[in-house]
Amino acid sequence: MKVKAENFAEHILVHYRWVVVMFLLPVAAVWKVYSIIRNYVIFKLNSAAKQHDKKVRDVQKQIKDWHAAGRESKLCTARPAWQAMSFRQAIYKKSFTNIKINLVDILDVDKEKMTVRCEPLVTMGQLSRTLKPLGLALAVVPELDELTVGGMVMGTGVESSSHIYGLFQHICLEYELVLADGSVVKCSKHHLEFAGYLYFPPTYSKVIVGSLKWPQRTDYRYTSFRLWLRQWTQNKFLHLVYGLLAFTTIISTAMQFSVLVPILLSTPICSTFDSDRVYAFDVKSSHDDENADLFYSVPWSHGTLGFLTSVVMKVVPAKKYVRLEYHTHFSLSALVKHFTRESINQKHQFIEGFLFSIDSGVVMLGDMADEVGQDGKLNSIGDSSAEWFFKQVEKHMKKKLDKPVVEYIPLREYYHRHTKSLVWELERVGWFPPPMDTPNLNRITSALDNLLDTISDGGNIVPFGNHPLFRHTLGWLMPPEVSLLKLTQFEAITTLYERCHVIQDMLLSVDKMEEAIQFFHREFQVYPVWLCPFKLYNRPGLLKVDTSKDWEMFVDIGVYGIPKAEAYQTNLGGRDLFALFTRVGAAPRGRAARSVVICLPVQGVGPRISSGKINFKLSLGLLAKPGQCRLRHRDILPETGTVQPKPGRMVPSMRRVEDYVIKNKGFQMLHADTYMSQDEFRIMFDHTLYDKVRKSLPYCDEAFPEVYGKINRSVRK
Numbered sequence: 001m002k003v004k005a006e007n008f009a010e011h012i013l014v015h016y017r018w019v020v021v022m023f024l025l026p027v028a029a030v031w032k033v034y035s036i037i038r039n040y041v042i043f044k045l046n047s048a049a050k051q052h053d054k055k056v057r058d059v060q061k062q063i064k065d066w067h068a069a070g071r072e073s074k075l076c077t078a079r080p081a082w083q084a085m086s087f088r089q090a091i092y093k094k095s096f097t098n099i100k101i102n103l104v105d106i107l108d109v110d111k112e113k114m115t116v117r118c119e120p121l122v123t124m125g126q127l128s129r130t131l132k133p134l135g136l137a138l139a140v141v142p143e144l145d146e147l148t149v150g151g152m153v154m155g156t157g158v159e160s161s162s163h164i165y166g167l168f169q170h171i172c173l174e175y176e177l178v179l180a181d182g183s184v185v186k187c188s189k190h191h192l193e194f195a196g197y198l199y200f201p202p203t204y205s206k207v208i209v210g211s212l213k214w215p216q217r218t219d220y221r222y223t224s225f226r227l228w229l230r231q232w233t234q235n236k237f238l239h240l241v242y243g244l245l246a247f248t249t250i251i252s253t254a255m256q257f258s259v260l261v262p263i264l265l266s267t268p269i270c271s272t273f274d275s276d277r278v279y280a281f282d283v284k285s286s287h288d289d290e291n292a293d294l295f296y297s298v299p300w301s302h303g304t305l306g307f308l309t310s311v312v313m314k315v316v317p318a319k320k321y322v323r324l325e326y327h328t329h330f331s332l333s334a335l336v337k338h339f340t341r342e343s344i345n346q347k348h349q350f351i352e353g354f355l356f357s358i359d360s361g362v363v364m365l366g367d368m369a370d371e372v373g374q375d376g377k378l379n380s381i382g383d384s385s386a387e388w389f390f391k392q393v394e395k396h397m398k399k400k401l402d403k404p405v406v407e408y409i410p411l412r413e414y415y416h417r418h419t420k421s422l423v424w425e426l427e428r429v430g431w432f433p434p435p436m437d438t439p440n441l442n443r444i445t446s447a448l449d450n451l452l453d454t455i456s457d458g459g460n461i462v463p464f465g466n467h468p469l470f471r472h473t474l475g476w477l478m479p480p481e482v483s484l485l486k487l488t489q490f491e492a493i494t495t496l497y498e499r500c501h502v503i504q505d506m507l508l509s510v511d512k513m514e515e516a517i518q519f520f521h522r523e524f525q526v527y528p529v530w531l532c533p534f535k536l537y538n539r540p541g542l543l544k545v546d547t548s549k550d551w552e553m554f555v556d557i558g559v560y561g562i563p564k565a566e567a568y569q570t571n572l573g574g575r576d577l578f579a580l581f582t583r584v585g586a587a588p589r590g591r592a593a594r595s596v597v598i599c600l601p602v603q604g605v606g607p608r609i610s611s612g613k614i615n616f617k618l619s620l621g622l623l624a625k626p627g628q629c630r631l632r633h634r635d636i637l638p639e640t641g642t643v644q645p646k647p648g649r650m651v652p653s654m655r656r657v658e659d660y661v662i663k664n665k666g667f668q669m670l671h672a673d674t675y676m677s678q679d680e681f682r683i684m685f686d687h688t689l690y691d692k693v694r695k696s697l698p699y700c701d702e703a704f705p706e707v708y709g710k711i712n713r714s715v716r717k
């Protein structure tokens with residue numbers, strides 16, 4: 001199936017998208033400079049906090065108006081779909097009542113409590129820029145500048161420090177929400193999620209301090225190590241704890257291995273020691289949970305419980321650099337073993353991995369450092385003329401050095417290391433298969449076509465973005481604003497991505513990592529593959545973990561690119577009916593779609609379904625609504641009541657992968673396309689607490705769809 005360009009102009013706009021991007025870059029640069037100045041001034045004037053309550057009242061007023069108007073449609077935020085950091089655009093924005101949430105500021109940084117409070121539209125770039133001069137950083141900084149706090153809480157966020165701190169939701173201490181009845185609520189939890197570690201040279205030993213119950217206090221208190229000591233040594237109970245701690249630490253250091261001190265009360269003490277410096281040591285006395293059920297249900301809920309208006313998050317002391325070690329591997333099992341070992345022992349503050357093929361990759365281990373050491377060079381990857389980070393990593397791998405390379409990267413540049421190249425999505429080398437039939441060209445247009453083709457080298461968005469000439473001249477303009485890219489995306493491009501592009505993050509236990517990578521290799525063969533470990537806490541909420549332990553180590557396997565695997569079956573192709581069914585809401589997927597609804601993309605018969613430049617005609621009278629479809633008994637999976645796609649039966653690869661992830665008790669990140677049925681979605685994500693909370697909140701059902709109603713394929717274009 002080929003997409004035919006109507007004319008030469010369209011051919012240029014789709015095939016050589018960078019031509020448009022060149023015009024977008026200066027617009028984006030002006031916008032960036034304006035936002036930086038605006039945010040700096042507002043933060044310095046400290047005016048946002050004063051305005052906050054007024055802005056929240058405005059949200060409440062809009063909800064009251066919705067009640068007054070008879071609650072005719074459901075609610076969502078008014079943030080335009082093209083501004084969101086995902087590939088798709090939400091269609092529901094058009095039919096739902098849009099609530100304007102103009103909350104874009106950092107409200108308060110509390111150096112004593114080690115927290116930052118901010119509004120949901122604050123971006124990761126804005127936060128890291130503001131916190132840097134204060135010597136602080138968010139405990140987890142999802143790497144793309146434009147990601148918002150609201151998106152990270154309501155969706156999710158993961159980063160290379162997540163093996164210590166967990167997902168973005170785990171560094172959040174308090175949410176403020178406006179509910180469907182117009183009331184404002186705060187919810188918070190009574191203890192910090194992460195356990196602490198003490199490291200001692202020459203080898204390390206660690207003390208995990210579990211849940212310690214401190215005497216009840218009325219507010220959260222985060223203090224520095226010294227303050228903490230002063231405050232708590234007066235307490236007899238703590239003398240005892242100190243004694244125990246000191247004793248176990250001495251014993252464990254002497255014996256050169258880790259000793260666990262399980263103290264099973266309720267509030268934890270969190271500590272992380274570097275070999276020679278303390279880099280975080282937090283103590284929190286607790287107050288009672290405030291709406292704990294709501295607190296645990298908010299993450300991943302996609303704004304289906306209420307509107308988020310502020311979040312309190314955990315910050316950690318920051319240093320100037322990250323000392324990064326690059327360890328190359330030329331066997332998948334060796335890489336996986338090393339990656340898993342380092343993730344679990346948590347000796348390093350940052351861990352990330354790249355696979356450049358099924359049997360070669362790099363594991364990167366990082367730690368904050370105050371200065372550039374003797375063992376490595378300074379590498380300012382954020383300089384406009386610097387090479388894209390993933391390209392540099394690839395070079396390290398190609399050198400096949402037997403000793404790990406060490407580099408020192410300025411901290412903020414490290415945090416946003418994938419922003420400049422939008423991970424590796426700016427340089428898409430060649431469409432696979434060729435995207436469009438070239439329209440009839442004359443001599444001039446054909447010469448122009450050849451010229452553009454040579455410049456693009458088969459790439460699409462900014463294919464020459466990493467070329468030295470570009471970097472040294474226009475590099476400072478990079479990256480183009482994602483929102484502008486989305487705004488200027490033609491439908492034909494969307495269709496091309498649907499046919500020959502995968503953007504997926506699958507979250508699985510590290511125990512399954514090797515097998516899962518091999519599975520994804522068979523299905524997609526997309527490289528590089530991004531590997532990021534994270535601690536998944538055993539907490540109530542949508543992410544249930546099947547463990548009796550307090551946490552389990554997971555890995556995010558990120559696959560972004562053009563699949564080269566022979567087995568790859570696109571989601572929208574002449575032979576694949578599933579996407580069409582999903583679109584018309586006709587039937588569940590897989591075998592049922594073929595057995596219950598006989599429906600062919602026949603040209604010329606029935607109603608027309610338009611997808612980009614491709615017009616399908618469906619045969620009439622054979623479509624059924626989901627409720628009317630009866631599945632053949634032998635097709636139904638007993639545990640899910642749905643149909644299992646069978647390999648080799650024209651089931652799109654994504655369905656097979658989703659099925660694999662469900663079976664292996666993993667999760668799919670929801671910025672990506674999901675093709676699961678609602679039943680499957682409910683198996684992947686534990687809705688027990690979520691359902692209970694929705695029932696308990698007044699008007700929640702009327703105001704918001706369930707999460708599935710906001711993320712399934714048919715509500716996103």
Ligand SMILES: NC(=O)C1=CN([C@@H]2O[C@H](COP(=O)(O)OP(=O)(O)OC[C@H]3O[C@@H](n4cnc5c(N)ncnc54)[C@H](OP(=O)(O)O)[C@@H]3O)[C@@H](O)[C@H]2O)C=CC1
Pocket residue numbers: 075076077078079083084085086090101120142143144146147148149150151152154155156157158159302303304306307308309669670671710
């Ligand atoms: N490293 C990482 O972890 C990365 C994560 N991502 C993904 O990107 C997405 C975030 O993108 P971003 O553009 O920041 O966020 P989005 O605007 O895409 O928001 C994501 C969801 O959160 C809801 N939401 C956002 N703000 C609020 C609010 N104030 N009140 C209620 N609901 C809200 C949105 O609801 P509505 O539809 O009503 O607006 C939407 O359903 C996440 O899903 C994340 O998983 C992407 C790249 C990297």
Ligand SMILES: CC(C)=CCC[C@@H](C)[C@H]1CC[C@@]2(C)C3=C(CC[C@]12C)[C@@]1(C)CC[C@H](O)C(C)(C)[C@@H]1CC3
Pocket residue numbers: 085086087158422423425482485486489493503505530556558560
């Ligand atoms: C957990 C992690 C690290 C996730 C990384 C996700 C990225 C790979 C995603 C987030 C936003 C994202 C979907 C995006 C795109 C690619 C993949 C991105 C960068 C692109 C650039 C692909 C090309 C598209 O035309 C368009 C410009 C709309 C999108 C924008 C968002």
